[in-house]
Amino acid sequence: DTGVSQDPRHKITKRGQNVTFRCDPISEHNRLYWYRQTLGQGPEFLTYFQNEAQLEKSRLLSDRFSAERPKGSFSTLEIQRTEQGDSAMYLCASSAGVSGTEAFFGQGTRLTVV
Amino acid sequence: AQSVSQHNHHVILSEAASLELGCNYSYGGTVNLFWYVQYPGQHLQLLLKYFSGDPLVKGIKGFEAEFIKSKFSFNLRKPSVQWSDTAEYFCAVTLDSNYQLIWGAGTKLIIKP
Numbered sequence: 001d002t003g004v005s006q007d008p009r010h011k012i013t014k015r016g017q018n019v020t021f022r023c024d025p026i027s028e029h030n031r032l033y034w035y036r037q038t039l040g041q042g043p044e045f046l047t048y049f050q051n052e053a054q055l056e057k058s059r060l061l062s063d064r065f066s067a068e069r070p071k072g073s074f075s076t077l078e079i080q081r082t083e084q085g086d087s088a089m090y091l092c093a094s095s096a097g098v099s100g101t102e103a104f105f106g107q108g109t110r111l112t113v114v
Numbered sequence: 115a116q117s118v119s120q121h122n123h124h125v126i127l128s129e130a131a132s133l134e135l136g137c138n139y140s141y142g143g144t145v146n147l148f149w150y151v152q153y154p155g156q157h158l159q160l161l162l163k164y165f166s167g168d169p170l171v172k173g174i175k176g177f178e179a180e181f182i183k184s185k186f187s188f189n190l191r192k193p194s195v196q197w198s199d200t201a202e203y204f205c206a207v208t209l210d211s212n213y214q215l216i217w218g219a220g221t222k223l224i225i226k227p
Binding site: 003004031033035040041042043044045048056091093095102103104105106107108 | 118123148150156157158159160163204206213214215216217218219220
């Protein structure tokens, strides 16, 4: 499978714990995006990388959230001191660096904070 | 703030019925428009996209959408739905040269066999 892959698929954590998610984009794609989706809503943009550079970050992303893409390939999203409101589906997507190309999405990581 | 509105949150149709799902956006500049579909248990997949040119775009599985700039709309259509079209449909836009997708809340479509 050469699509976008995310790990883990599901994560249950206690409030206050730190969690880290991983995203492996399609190998030739230089753009990588993180979105968050809650029940009954469309995805909300969190952050975007072009290669290893984090070019845009949503105001939704509090300082408890950090994302990296150290070598311009896979990316990690870490949430520190999780809160119940962080419970959501975290989606990763990638696209080629050419205007007019679509974003391809992974299956997502469902986070439940108890 | 820029936004995307999908008029119906739930739509129930019988097989062979015609489908039209509404999508409106609020932005006066250049937009790129997308419809994504999410089948039960699967990831988001692109149905079709509009960047420029013919405002009537055709996508996969017999879907099409028409960009009407004067109405800020990009409605999705299919002349005859099938049971396998049961899914959630999302309209999304990017603004100017920004790569960030702005999404509607989605429409859950149920097709009765």
